[in-house]
Each structure stands twice: as structure tokens, then as C-alpha cells.
Amino acid sequence: MATDSSYPAFEPAIVRCEPGRCRCEGDWTLDGIEKLDLRPQSVGWPKDHIELDGSGIGAIDTTGALRLLTLIAELERASHPVRLVGLREEHQALLDLVQERRASAGALAAAPRPQGHLERLGRTVLHHLNNGLVFLSFIGEAAVALARLALHPARFRWRALFGNIETAGVHALPIIALLAFMMGVVIAYQGGRQLEFYGANIFIVELVALTMLRELAPLITAIVVAGRTGSSYTAQIGTMQVTEEVDALRTIGIPPMDLLVIPKLLALTVALPLLTVFADALSVFGGMVMAQALLDVGFDDFLDRLPKVVTLTSFLLGVGKAPVFAAIIALVGCYQGFRVRGSADSVGRQTTVSVVQSIFLVIAADALFSVVLGGIGL
């Protein structure tokens, strides 16, 4: 630390006023400026004409020069003509440089007119409508690409398909198993207390099997996959967009749709129904464990009653929703990936949007299924 003394500590910048003349003293550097107090009451500016003496300035940097220039401008606006004198040559040179650079940069454009509430509302609505249209055209493009690949199956990228099935399906098995099992346990536990109250213990089978198979297992699976896989689709395509890999694909002659979207779409349409069946089984198992522990309904009784109360239709309706959810998740995930523009920041933003939108659309689609299927009496 001894050698540090060769770089002396700064002296805070000050302005000291005597009658008719003000002296700038100390270091007009970033450190010095921070403590500078120029309020009229603490400086005591003379009434009209001010002679500003710069000979006492120890050191000056661009920040100090800027402060000195703005000080002079402020004083002159307050109708105090200022004359700057006694500045050392090198300090004057720096002041000139700052002045010249500020002038050559030009003036800032006027700030845009503030928007009213009505205008903002209108713009937001238009923006969202437009987004919807762009998403629709993306779905259209995906459909065209799918049709093209159906006509030329040799161009289909099987390796990408199987790779995607593995990461989206096989690797999701542990988390789906855990969540489905716990959902079964929770439903059986909460419902079982009520059934026990009425002595209707055996109805636990209907409660668990119908709730899980028809509604909860497909929904939980889709939500987990949207968070796990949908987000990774957006992040992957988004990052490729940032690093211009998507453009590179185009110039090589590989349509990004064929390589990046269609295999993901198909992979998820295959993987999600399978995951749903898996979740069905694990959640019913969770219910069975709870039924035996809490309600004295043994595994034998449970499995005996299961096929009598759960029709094939209920099971298929549950699994049948999965491909639709899969398409929603894959398309939203890929679409948001392609919407990434420019930077790392944008990847994060679009990934968030992707997960929120796909979960929202999945639940909305589920509600639509309930209404329509209820309407036709299933």
C-alpha cells in the first residue's frame, strides 16, 4: 500500500466566492464532483456578472469538464453572464474537446408524444390480434411442411424424431411418475375422508379412476411437458435464431420447419399420449395405496371394481386429448422460438411467454373438450 501514495487522494471540487469573483478549486474529477454542492445558498453567487476563475483546479476529467460547462450554462440561464478565466492550458483543451464532441453529436430528437389510455388500449388490442394472425399463419406453414414431408417421406428426419421422443418422453418418465403418483394419493386421501363418512368406501375406485383418467392425468402431464419440453423448444430455436444458425440452415437449403419444427411436433404427439397412459397407471396406483391404507379397500377389491366402473370411452377420451395438447405445446414452443430477435434477453422473454401461453391454451382446450363432449353426451 505504500506505493499507493504516489496517486494522491482527490480533493473535492468546490466553488468559493469572494465579492465579484468566484474561484473553482479542488479536483474536478468524477470523485471530486460527487461531493460538489452548487446550491446558491451554499455558494453565495454574486448578484449579476460572475467571473469564474479556473486557475485553482487541481485536476479535471471529462465528467468535471461537463459539470463545469453545465454550471456555466445554468448560471447564464439564470441571467448571470459568466466569464471563465485562468484555466490551465491542458484543462482548457479538455474543456474544448468535451464542448466540441457534445456539439458534433447533435441534439437529441424530441421525446415521443405520450400515449393516452385509449390509444394504448387500441394498440395493445391490435398487437395481440396481429400476434394471433401470425401464429395462425405459422400453424399453416407447419401444416404445409407436414404435407410436403408426407409426399416425400425420404426427406423426413427420423433421427431428429427419435431424439426428440427420447428427450421429451423417456427422460420425462421419472418426474411424471412422481407427480402422477402423488396426485392419486392426494385425490384418494381428500375424497376418501368424505366417502368414509358415508360408509361408501368402495366408491373410492370411481373417484380416483374417473378423475385421474379422464381429466387430471392428461392435464398434469401436459402441464409438466409444457414446462419441461415446450420451454426447451423455445430456448433452443431462440438461441439458434440469435446465433444466426436458423439463417445458416436456410442458406444451405434446409427449411427450418422441416428440421426444427416437424420432428418436434410429431415426437411430442407420440410421446405425450404415452406419457398420459403412464400417468394414468401411476395415479391409479397412488389411489390404490391410499385406499388400502385409509379405507380398507384392498388391491384385489380395487382392481376387481376398476374395469366395471371405468368404461373404455373414459380412458380413450383422456388419452385422446393428449395429441391435441402435444400439438399446442410443440407449436407454441417452436413459434415463440422463431419470434426471438437479436439478444439473450429476448430468449428469456419468449421462453416465459411460450410456457405461459401453452399452459393457458392447454387448459382452455381442456375446457372446450369438456363442453363439447358434454354436449354430445359422452
Added chain:
Amino acid sequence: MNEAAGPATAVVAVRGLWTRFGSTAIHENLDLDIDRGEVVALVGGSGSGKTTLLRAIIMLLQPAAGSIKLFGQEIVGIGDAAAFRLRRRFGMLFQQGALFSSLTVRENVAVPLREHTRLPARQIAEIADLKIALAGLPADTGGKLPRELSGGMLKRAALARALALDPALLFLDEPTAGLDPVSAGAFDELVVQLKESLGLTVVMVTHDLDTLWQATDRVAFLGEKRVIGYAPMQELTRSEHPLIRAYFEGPRGRAAREQTACRAA
């Protein structure tokens, strides 16, 4: 800054530096002194450890052994508080600019000011606008996002951020890489102009032979894990060392020298 006399005119002093990645030594017993007010370039073939040396000097990389002094203060094993104070006194221009992509250029330049000073927001914005102007950018650049800028403007915006705290010492990592010749030339001029008017000490890593001839006072040639030549360009190109000869005697090296000779004539 005050021209304080004293023994510590070396702004950067590296003594017996060893750095390694795993078991590979990058530098072995490397010495380097950079004096106040100098523009020094670090050159050498790919993998000679130029950027590693720069990262060690700016405290991004802990050396295995040796001593590095910045402004006379030892930085190997430095405490957090002292490192924070020291970081205020130098600026770094990263190769890709490394501007924060979610912030506008003005906000980017304001980040070091907000972190290191207690100035009011309006004054920080004014200072940021001045730095943007000093870097030679038009005033409306301040409100733009980094992704809206061209490569040359990005480098200038990054330079504005590096200059935010009025550092006495400026590090540049390949400042002209990826720029067109006109922008690269203008950038060299800008560096020299800033050095002369602000009294900066500049340390840069570069492969640009034109920059080496136009902008530097001394060039340190890295090879064989240490500095094998440290002299002004004129002198360095006359070196007999095979690595240095190979570097400067290629067609590009000769062209840059002839061009400089023509300009001088």
C-alpha cells in the same frame, strides 16, 4: 490527473507471472511494465496467451504465481473492497462489446456510474450522453438497444461504457476485429485522440497490423510463454527472433509496413 513524481510511473507492472489452465502453463515467469500515458499492444500467435494475460491483469483470472501491480497496488490475493476501488480506475472493452442486451446504450454506459457513484440520475444521464459523444456516436444512439447497432457502432458504444468512470487506464481486447478498414482506421484515430486529450494509458490485444503501426507506442510480443520482444514497432520488426520475424515478415506484415512508410514519406 496529477503528474505525481515517484517510482511508480509503471501503471501496470507484471513480475514473474505464471498462469495455467489445468496442467498446461500459459505463461512462465513473464515480466511486463506499462508506463503512464503509453499505448501498448500485446501481440503474438494464436494461443500465445495475450487474452489470458489481459484477463489476469484486470482481475478476471487468478494467476498461479507471480505479482501484478496496478497503479502500484498488488492485485494478486487482493481483498474484495480494494478490488472494487481499483476497478473504478480502469475500463475494459471486450471483444464482442459485451453490452448488456436488455439495456439501451445510455443505460449501459450508466451502469458503472450508478454502481460506483451517488450522483443523481439526471447527471448520470448527462455524463453518459457525453461519453457516447466522446466515442464518436450521434446523440440518438443513447436510446437504442445494442442489437440495433452495427458492428462499428457497437464497439464505440462499448468504448463509451469503458470510459464511463473516466479511467486512467483502458484495456481493449481486439478493438478493430470485425470492423471494415474505414471504421477500423477511425477507431485507431479515436483511441489516439482520447489518449492524448485524456492522458489515458491504453493496453490492447490486437492482430491488426495497421493498428500496431498507427496507434501504438510500444508492442509486447508474446511467445514461448513470456514476452520475447518489447519495443516500438520500428524496432520490433527488425528483431532477429524467428517467431517475431515469422509474424511480421508475411505479405500482410510487409504491406502494412510499406503503407506506413509511404504515409510517413
